[in-house]
Amino acid sequence: MDFSNIDLEKLQQIQTEHRRTIHMYPENAWTEFRTTSLIIDKLEEFGIPYLYGKDVHTKGERYGLPGEEYLEMCYKRAVEEGADPGRVEKMKGGYTGVIGILETGRPGPKTALRFDIDCIDAIETQDPEHIPNKEGFASKHPNLFHGCGHDAHNAIGIGVAYILKQNLDKLCGTILLVFQPGEEGLRGGNSMADSGLFEDVDYIFAGHVGGKPMGVIVTGASGFAISQKFDLHFDGVPGHAGASPEVGHNALLAAANAAINIMAISRTSKGFTRVNVGTLNAGTGRNVIPSVADMKCEVRGETQEACDYMAKRLLEVAEGAAKMYDCAFNYKIVGKASGATCDEELNKITEEAAKMTDGVISIIPAGTGKGGGSEDFTTLMHKVQEHGGKATFFMIASNSAYPNHHDHFDIDERCLGLGSRVFCNMVGIINGIKE
Amino acid sequence: MDFSNIDLEKLQQIQTEHRRTIHMYPENAWTEFRTTSLIIDKLEEFGIPYLYGKDVHTKGERYGLPGEEYLEMCYKRAVEEGADPGRVEKMKGGYTGVIGILETGRPGPKTALRFDIDCIDAIETQDPEHIPNKEGFASKHPNLFHGCGHDAHNAIGIGVAYILKQNLDKLCGTILLVFQPGEEGLRGGNSMADSGLFEDVDYIFAGHVGGKPMGVIVTGASGFAISQKFDLHFDGVPGHAGASPEVGHNALLAAANAAINIMAISRTSKGFTRVNVGTLNAGTGRNVIPSVADMKCEVRGETQEACDYMAKRLLEVAEGAAKMYDCAFNYKIVGKASGATCDEELNKITEEAAKMTDGVISIIPAGTGKGGGSEDFTTLMHKVQEHGGKATFFMIASNSAYPNHHDHFDIDERCLGLGSRVFCNMVGIINGIKE
Amino acid sequence: MDFSNIDLEKLQQIQTEHRRTIHMYPENAWTEFRTTSLIIDKLEEFGIPYLYGKDVHTKGERYGLPGEEYLEMCYKRAVEEGADPGRVEKMKGGYTGVIGILETGRPGPKTALRFDIDCIDAIETQDPEHIPNKEGFASKHPNLFHGCGHDAHNAIGIGVAYILKQNLDKLCGTILLVFQPGEEGLRGGNSMADSGLFEDVDYIFAGHVGGKPMGVIVTGASGFAISQKFDLHFDGVPGHAGASPEVGHNALLAAANAAINIMAISRTSKGFTRVNVGTLNAGTGRNVIPSVADMKCEVRGETQEACDYMAKRLLEVAEGAAKMYDCAFNYKIVGKASGATCDEELNKITEEAAKMTDGVISIIPAGTGKGGGSEDFTTLMHKVQEHGGKATFFMIASNSAYPNHHDHFDIDERCLGLGSRVFCNMVGIINGIKE
């Protein structure tokens, strides 16, 4: 694509500003109220029509939706921090995210570009050398942090919107700019996939920042683990820790044993695995035998068999641990991701597009090996591939010295403009008017 | 004491109402803003002078004071729920509790009666048969519950104030009505003891509700465990649970191991012991290796040697567990209670007073055995005994089917009036004008 | 009793020699083949008739009898180390111990004196300062050690036999010298009690060495814990630890979790408790998922309720742990001891007897408090008390710097003669001919 009509420096500035305000007020799955409102600001500024609220989501169950009380708190906070109250009203119930729609008016393929926008539940470092601290845009929300670079994905999407809108005359077909909520925990993809908007998508692609150095693009990144997410709950009986401790059934100890032994589930020959007990919260007060405990866990596997093995063992362990302390146990499945395969045709297009992109120094095809990461994008890939569409996923190196989710994770903001241009070049190849 | 001038039925009604509103809005250690404000309402109504705020507390460290953010929340809540804003202002910083002062104007002993007023950190049952549910005065504060009967102690104190004020002409010396905050966690006693108000107290006593049936009084209850309270903190390193779990140092697993092995600290021949890990909160999000964990624990011992053994082992275990997961570990001591001995002279007076009290069916001297309970009152007992004063503690059976701290704990409200009359009879014996 | 006809120095020498050879070749429960044979040597030398083998044991189940293979090994070892092969033959099947019978021919009470003779399963220290090392009589049997002083009890019994035989003309009635096997683990007492020999015993008493200094006798020591002993067994499924670890069901991990959480069973308000997992043996080889695990445990309680609570929780924990690793679990109860009360009449006689004994410097009645120790003697006490007989137990201080079962435990051999003389004085009071 020809970027000669674009003021790339101004764009970089728009993207940087957008990324920083998003970084400063991170919002996690189903609560991206301000985040979505700010994206809509930009779409309106650029003159791009959009859908949001219930229009972009499933009528069915949305995985891992928070309770009403937490959502309430997030509505208020979003408005206090600058979200448009009317838009927040329309997103109530956690219907976050927005899809911008670029109609060229010319026949051609329907292409979807997906940008995920939620943050992770984690604490950003207070290290003064960490750039967000140095330059004053570190997270202001306790235990929320853009530690996986979705603030960058968001800003890349904004850049893509800016460029494509100004080059619409060179394109045909339709382009969807999918700003997806709830990627973490594998929650939002399934809901958007079931919205009815992806039934006739021909091409879908997404990218992810991380790693180093600047200028590397990895094509066809598909080694995603299959994953399942669980919320576990243990119910015991309280008692006075001094006067009659024997009355209690200790839910904290049941959960602590479950946590350790879940991490000790055997490796399997059926493929690599991952397992995490991300949070454990138990007990009510110091001198009361703890009667409740909650844990958020997940398992991953290279193969369905490996993932199923982990899930089965996780529940066996939790049930046994509950039994040890005569506690009741129950669980909920709150997220799922399957594996996926990138289409070779789109991998080639990624490579071609990257080659045309100024600043790209190296293009590497992803190895056949797999990492432990899961990616909610796989749900959208499946949606598109099941009716014959094509899908791919690529990595945009962002000069990141620390791994994703590390409390020092950060990006080189030059990846914002570069990333947008790779996306636009892909669109140019797919939706460019063939003369 | 002669109660002929008292409308006992009306008093029972005042006490029941007071107990129920306190029960409905429970406040825990250092946050008894509304509770204190309501007691002051009554003292003013009865015409009893009082001291509160910084006047009744130490200038030094107060154990286990919550953070400013939590206190802020409690100020607001108290005012919303009916506390006097001016009084809350004066209690800011957690200076809760109040001491009513009955000056007879006649020479005589200085007697202190102590009533503790804080709730426990626990969840009240939702069983519809539980009377506070049935009659609509169950706790409205999440995870706060008057499960140890301090709402009853508070109402007994109100009853004592009511009676003594109207019988002041039959008494000599001074009587202090000590409404103490923060008994749970052994926090408030030390602070009031150091306020300067107890230097010349001749007699001090307190009572505790619980057990059954109605009408039993147990004198000289002194089998208190020596206790120490700890906050433990583990710091690890976060990491992406899928992509690079090996980067993490798992603070949740360090804490879970510490919790289990702290509970497994050996029994000792140096006396009975207790140990509890009351709460464990760890991790930030499901797919992040947990990098932080916090635990609230306590140990108790029949003897100083037993308690010291438990404390030493607790720290060893926590340090070893931190080392297993290469986490940093630190702790804070947030509460302490020592043992105490009831003075035989006051035990006798308790017995005599109980005998005079209508409704008392049986008076039992406490055995020499000890239970596991600790009692912050021991700090005040020591304060008074160290300059030659006398102290005792007694139990007021309250028809309670469940043990203290159980989520079904409740009292038969007839214990309120009965309890007040036992207290007043003791004062009558000690401070009665000898003719 | 008048000891003027006894060469006390020679006696001390006999006892010391006997104690040392017993110490050097310790034998544990049901394998006291050489030990019994050496006692019989002495009884024969002194001319005292005796019963042994099946004649002194129950026809029913004997708790914790070892397997045939282990018994075989012990038969051989005993003979190699000097046991009489004919006697060993008669004890085959683990029928160890012997009862010497002193018939005076004169009417009078039947009195039983009990001396336990088994060692503990423990490793004696190699500290060169430990006297058995210094003087060359330390244990030659791996993991067997007279760390509870039963070698001394044995030698005290020999001394009593020596003295009483020579003073038989001053006595009336019958005296049984009960050399009991299997005190540790609470195994032998029950078997001897059911032998039919204790149905008409009027008085029974026993003593125990330990503590310091020399010359103290503690009368009426009855603070025994109630106890139950368990063997736990976990069965899993093996698998190759590298090639297919997921095939395995890990019995070692089930047992390890059971062990830790059994130690973490809550303290109880029903009385002090003890719990121990004494041994854990699991797995077959380094690179095989461990498919078997065995544990030897015990619980103790001050009250029956406390002991029952511990036993119930122990089984719950073990079952839950087995479930966590999908292992089969089974258990066997291998020992039991109940509490007991010393008869005041016999306590008085102990005191009187101790007063007459040269070398006794202080006589202390046992406190009402209880220690955590259990004592298999309680079974014999009950047997005698249930038909109206009297029983007591006393402590013989032995200048022991280390507690019983410590790897440095040792006794001052002067306690051997002194102990014998206290026993004989008691017999003198009970069975002395009243003129």
Place this chain on the structure above:
Amino acid sequence: MDFSNIDLEKLQQIQTEHRRTIHMYPENAWTEFRTTSLIIDKLEEFGIPYLYGKDVHTKGERYGLPGEEYLEMCYKRAVEEGADPGRVEKMKGGYTGVIGILETGRPGPKTALRFDIDCIDAIETQDPEHIPNKEGFASKHPNLFHGCGHDAHNAIGIGVAYILKQNLDKLCGTILLVFQPGEEGLRGGNSMADSGLFEDVDYIFAGHVGGKPMGVIVTGASGFAISQKFDLHFDGVPGHAGASPEVGHNALLAAANAAINIMAISRTSKGFTRVNVGTLNAGTGRNVIPSVADMKCEVRGETQEACDYMAKRLLEVAEGAAKMYDCAFNYKIVGKASGATCDEELNKITEEAAKMTDGVISIIPAGTGKGGGSEDFTTLMHKVQEHGGKATFFMIASNSAYPNHHDHFDIDERCLGLGSRVFCNMVGIINGIKE
């Protein structure tokens, strides 16, 4: 190779008999006294010269050599079960295994064929359907079992010796028949590699039975994990479990915590991993606080980095666990295996040889993926490859319904003859006289 001069039925019978007597009397690493003696019987019968004892081993340290006491027991047992006492004498100190040497007298390459002969530490099933039970040749040694098919490897080696000796005139160069001890635990390979006999070997190969169906050969099997083996030891302090439990430092609990948390070491993105705590033995007796504990563990990794990570974490965990119980901790590295690559040239020869072999139905090249298995043969591969020789490893399917190390593992004995013929065909290709 032309087998027309061989009575293949008679050979199958010889191999079956040999395999079964070896199966019945399994011997583990460094104790293959009878096993070696029986191999020598055959070599002598066939007229093949050989080296054994110290001549085939390193002068340096041999990993995981058992203690003298255990070796003593094994000497005796071997002789009782038919080993030649003179040969056992020469193997004393654990110098087991033997190398048969076929000198053709003609110039040509030096080829080594390796057959491993030790059993695993595991219990054979008692299932009556298991053929060794059905036909009466199940293991007679407790906790020893040919569950990895080395009895088959041994018999294949005997078959190779039988065939090659009778075809020596068709061959050139030298052929070594290496009967290696201690493959399990990765112990014997290193010792033989350092014996000086492999310095000029041109080709080395080995095979492994397992899997199904009969007739499949997998060439170039090289996905071995890198591995490290550890013996861990914890030293605590004993104490009486009832009377003074607080005196003890509980080594059993330290070890149990170490075991669970070693299994819970995080997965890593650096490659697949394995970990096993194969055995845990702790404590001395039921009522003594356990003062000693021993564990046999191993870690494996797909990459050196992954294996190093596991090893580092294992030691951190063990140290932390020891600290929790104030125990001393030490460890020994008792085995190591590195990865290895099969030479393509030899893979081709395996394929060619398999094609010529009657009964082979399918030849599959090994995938690039890796399993978790480690193979001590890698040490010999490295030895040969480091001076420019070639090496490979192949799999001989043996109709085995259960995975290796499962307690039901068994082979179809037809794999014995077939396996020998594949080996001989490889030798025929390499050492055949080129005309």
